[in-house]
Amino acid sequence: MSFWPWYGLRGGQQTESWEASVPAGASPGRPVAAARQDADQFSMICPTQALRAQAGRVEVEMDHCVHCQRCRQGADPLPWQEDAAWSHWRDTHAQPFPARFRRSLHVLYVDAGACGACVNEIRLVDAPVYNLHRFGIFITATPRDADVLLVSGPITDAMHRAVVKAYAAMPEPKRVLGMGVCAINGGVFGKSFASHGGLEGVIPVDLWIPGCPPPPLAIIEGLRRLMGWTNGPAEREVR
Amino acid sequence: MSEATGLRHWLQSYPALSLSEVDGYCLRLVCTPEQLPGLARELVEHWQAEFATLLVEEHPDRALSFTVRYYFYAPRQHHLLELRIAVAPGTELPAISDAVHAADWHEREAWDLYGLRFTGHPFLGDFVLHDEDWPEGVDPMLHRFSARQRPAGEGSGEHWQPPQLLEEEGAIVFPVGPIWGDYNESGLWLLETPGEQIRYLHTRLFYKYRAVEKIAEGQAVDQAFLLSERFAGAAALAHSWAYCQAVERIAGCTAPRRAEQLRILFAELERARHHCANIAEICGSTALSVAKAMAQNLVEDWLRLSAQVAGHRYLFGLLCPGGLRQDLHAEQRNLWIAALARLRRDLLALREHLETSSSFLDRIEEMGTLTADFAKTFGVVGPIARASGRALDLRRHLPYGAYSEWEPEIPTEEQGDGYARLRIFFAETLISIGLMEEMLTQIADGPIRTECPIRAGHALAWVEAPSGATFHWLRLAEDGSVLRLRLGTPGFRNWHAFERAIQGAAFQDFPIILATWGLSVAENDR
Numbered sequence: 001m002s003f004w005p006w007y008g009l010r011g012g013q014q015t016e017s018w019e020a021s022v023p024a025g026a027s028p029g030r031p032v033a034a035a036r037q038d039a040d041q042f043s044m045i046c047p048t049q050a051l052r053a054q055a056g057r058v059e060v061e062m063d064h065c066v067h068c069q070r071c072r073q074g075a076d077p078l079p080w081q082e083d084a085a086w087s088h089w090r091d092t093h094a095q096p097f098p099a100r101f102r103r104s105l106h107v108l109y110v111d112a113g114a115c116g117a118c119v120n121e122i123r124l125v126d127a128p129v130y131n132l133h134r135f136g137i138f139i140t141a142t143p144r145d146a147d148v149l150l151v152s153g154p155i156t157d158a159m160h161r162a163v164v165k166a167y168a169a170m171p172e173p174k175r176v177l178g179m180g181v182c183a184i185n186g187g188v189f190g191k192s193f194a195s196h197g198g199l200e201g202v203i204p205v206d207l208w209i210p211g212c213p214p215p216p217l218a219i220i221e222g223l224r225r226l227m228g229w230t231n232g233p234a235e236r237e238v239r
Numbered sequence: 240m241s242e243a244t245g246l247r248h249w250l251q252s253y254p255a256l257s258l259s260e261v262d263g264y265c266l267r268l269v270c271t272p273e274q275l276p277g278l279a280r281e282l283v284e285h286w287q288a289e290f291a292t293l294l295v296e297e298h299p300d301r302a303l304s305f306t307v308r309y310y311f312y313a314p315r316q317h318h319l320l321e322l323r324i325a326v327a328p329g330t331e332l333p334a335i336s337d338a339v340h341a342a343d344w345h346e347r348e349a350w351d352l353y354g355l356r357f358t359g360h361p362f363l364g365d366f367v368l369h370d371e372d373w374p375e376g377v378d379p380m381l382h383r384f385s386a387r388q389r390p391a392g393e394g395s396g397e398h399w400q401p402p403q404l405l406e407e408e409g410a411i412v413f414p415v416g417p418i419w420g421d422y423n424e425s426g427l428w429l430l431e432t433p434g435e436q437i438r439y440l441h442t443r444l445f446y447k448y449r450a451v452e453k454i455a456e457g458q459a460v461d462q463a464f465l466l467s468e469r470f471a472g473a474a475a476l477a478h479s480w481a482y483c484q485a486v487e488r489i490a491g492c493t494a495p496r497r498a499e500q501l502r503i504l505f506a507e508l509e510r511a512r513h514h515c516a517n518i519a520e521i522c523g524s525t526a527l528s529v530a531k532a533m534a535q536n537l538v539e540d541w542l543r544l545s546a547q548v549a550g551h552r553y554l555f556g557l558l559c560p561g562g563l564r565q566d567l568h569a570e571q572r573n574l575w576i577a578a579l580a581r582l583r584r585d586l587l588a589l590r591e592h593l594e595t596s597s598s599f600l601d602r603i604e605e606m607g608t609l610t611a612d613f614a615k616t617f618g619v620v621g622p623i624a625r626a627s628g629r630a631l632d633l634r635r636h637l638p639y640g641a642y643s644e645w646e647p648e649i650p651t652e653e654q655g656d657g658y659a660r661l662r663i664f665f666a667e668t669l670i671s672i673g674l675m676e677e678m679l680t681q682i683a684d685g686p687i688r689t690e691c692p693i694r695a696g697h698a699l700a701w702v703e704a705p706s707g708a709t710f711h712w713l714r715l716a717e718d719g720s721v722l723r724l725r726l727g728t729p730g731f732r733n734w735h736a737f738e739r740a741i742q743g744a745a746f747q748d749f750p751i752i753l754a755t756w757g758l759s760v761a762e763n764d765r
């Protein structure tokens with residue numbers, strides 16, 4: 001005989017504070033721009049052109065970074081920052097939701113060709129430590145109930161139509177969130193006969209969450225930004 | 240005569256067969272299309288060989304259209320076999336799938352992507368490329384097809400209808416997908432039912448087809464590495480390891496001892512996390528929310544450990560041909576050892592609670608059963624195979640890396656039901672923890688990487704990924720660009736058999752059965 005309520009209670013409160021610094025290992029972190037003499041040569045090590053040399057500095061374009069870690073390995077790496085507040089608005093985007101959505105936001109997740117990593121991270125947003133329900137955010141299984149369409153993957157040819165239909169079936173007001181580098185520009189799969197190369201040109205996007213994959217904290221931060229919140233987990237110190 | 244020499248002897252004395260080459264890891268045979276079905280049948284039925292994968296290569300010169308390689312391995316003899324056949328333009332190959340059912344989907348795939356027809360195959364078409372979308376007669380893996388752009392035109396099947404076998408009055412086809420449920424991968428499952436029981440399931444995958452094998456062509460070794468790592472990111476380390484082994488085999492180099500040990504450590508870390516994620520899904524599918532939360536804690540712990548010892552929660556960016564890109568430091572090692580003790584304790588507690596939860600066991604016992612016969616016929620691999628009584632594991636049967644020294648125990652169960660699979664996931668996680676603990680105290684000192692020269696050539700490499708045997712085949716050009724990458728994945732093998740575990744189940748059991756299989760769609764679709 002198992003006493004699940006007891007096991008649950010015995011564990012105590014496990015949810016981590018939202019504004020504390022990112023717990024060790026909760027985010028892969030990201031490279032940080034830096035001035036360096038070998039900027040031209042150094043930026044060549046990036047396989048996805050996320051590093052750009054400009055006036056003696058290496059700039060990082062997070063929307064292209066696939067976390068291959070190559071700029072972090074070796075004797076003279078880029079500084080690295082462990083944070084998770086990565087989301088940013090698209091150039092043209094809708095406003096955040098009106099304040100009445102701050103207590104209840106429903107999200108439809110669509111896998112449009114994502115690898116298992118993005119899918120696994122989204123499956124953890126309701127894990128005890130993250131508990132996205134505390135923010136009034138819920139995952140729903142139907143577009144009819146959804147306020148937000150959260151899409152990952154490079155938008156495969158066969159999912160293109162499904163994504164367009166799901167968006168059309170959502171009631172107004174609605175927002176679209178592209179999750180992971182694949183949804184932004186196709187990521188390592190790029191644009192090909194089989195992938196659209198991201199959401200741009202498929203449906204109107206409001207917010208991007210870069211990362212490969214963005215960890216649960218980054219996903220929740222993006223969803224909260226859509227609700228009009230701007231505070232997120234604090235970064236851990238730079239190595 | 241030992242079994243190994245017995246098999247070789249048999250092949251040597253096979254009439255009109257040329258045993259072209261025997262190298263370090265593979266017996267190579269050239270045969271004719273006429274010899275193929277008989278040979279394949281005997282290999283599987285008499286020698287208990289397992290079908291590994293099918294590889295089609297388009298010939299650069301026009302005299303031949305394709306070279307087709309069928310790979311088998313004989314687990315008891317630790318032998319790998321290659322049957323190679325040249326296909327003349329405009330000709331077909333006899334299907335082997337009636338004798339070797341595991342090859343069924345491989346033949347359908349080759350027809351869809353290369354336009355290579357298999358005589359006698361009952362259903363070619365509407366597989367990787369969906370009929371309603373894809374213009375007929377366009378074969379995307381052929382060299383003349385450019386990967387850049389989608390060909391104009393829609394498919395002929397705009398009015399595509401799900402096939403319906405049941406003709407009883409009131410029978411319906413209930414579609415699940417491609418977008419469905421809360422956090423699911425995309426795919427379409429068509430459940431046919433006269434009321435409550437699922438009579439047939441028709442699985443339609445490849446909504447996530449990213450054409451990874453095609454877009455890899457022409458890429459540099461380091462670039463295509465990223466594809467091998469991320470086409471199925473939940474098993475990134477396993478698949479990128481197989482890729483690296485293929486490059487190393489072509490180059491004729493081996494990774495240093497320390498690197499081989501670290502590869503095992505990271506691979507077992509990935510396996511443990513993968514299995515715990517499956518356990519969380521199983522608990523979630525039965526709405527046992529406390530158990531799901533406990534399992535999610537395990538998954539998150541594994542991921543945080545991974546990020547702390549490897550820099551990435553999914554172990555991206557760790558491997559490279561010739562070894563590893565980064566080393567494991569003493570502090571990280573100690574952290575890892577401490578975490579294992581905690582994770583084992585939590586895992587055992589969860590297992591005990593689940594095993595004494597009769598309402599939970601009722602939902603997974605005798606549920607989604609794959610009988611031993613079907614498991615053999617479909618040639619399923621990995622935990623699914625081991626839960627149906629097949630003690631197969633490449634770490635033992637075709638050892639690679641340092642696994643010949645660090646042989647893991649292979650647990651098996653006989654029932655083949657949801658509960659048997661759950662027990663296998665637990666047992667294998669515990670075995671991986673044990674293996675990691677043992678190894679972490681005995682890592683050799685030394686370099687983590689050797690120079691891996693780029694050479695032209697081709698090689699097959701394999702890894703026991705968390706979900707089972709994966710076989711990758713790679714051909715490189717002189718300049719180090721990829722000419723052909725074949726990803727023969729466990730997902731592709733096991734999804735094929737999934738339909739057999741559903742028939743007769745009640746409607747509401749479908750998500751539970753799906754969770755107990757724990758299959759990756761990304762790994763199937765590629």
Ligand code: SF4
Pocket residue numbers: 031045046047048049050051060064065066067068069070071072
């Ligand atoms: S981690 Fe890799 S992809 Fe990201 S910026 Fe560095 S080199 Fe580029």
Ligand code: SF4
Pocket residue numbers: 113114115116117118152153154179180181182183187188211212213214469472
């Ligand atoms: S963004 Fe990265 S983790 Fe997400 S689906 Fe694409 S490859 Fe996978």
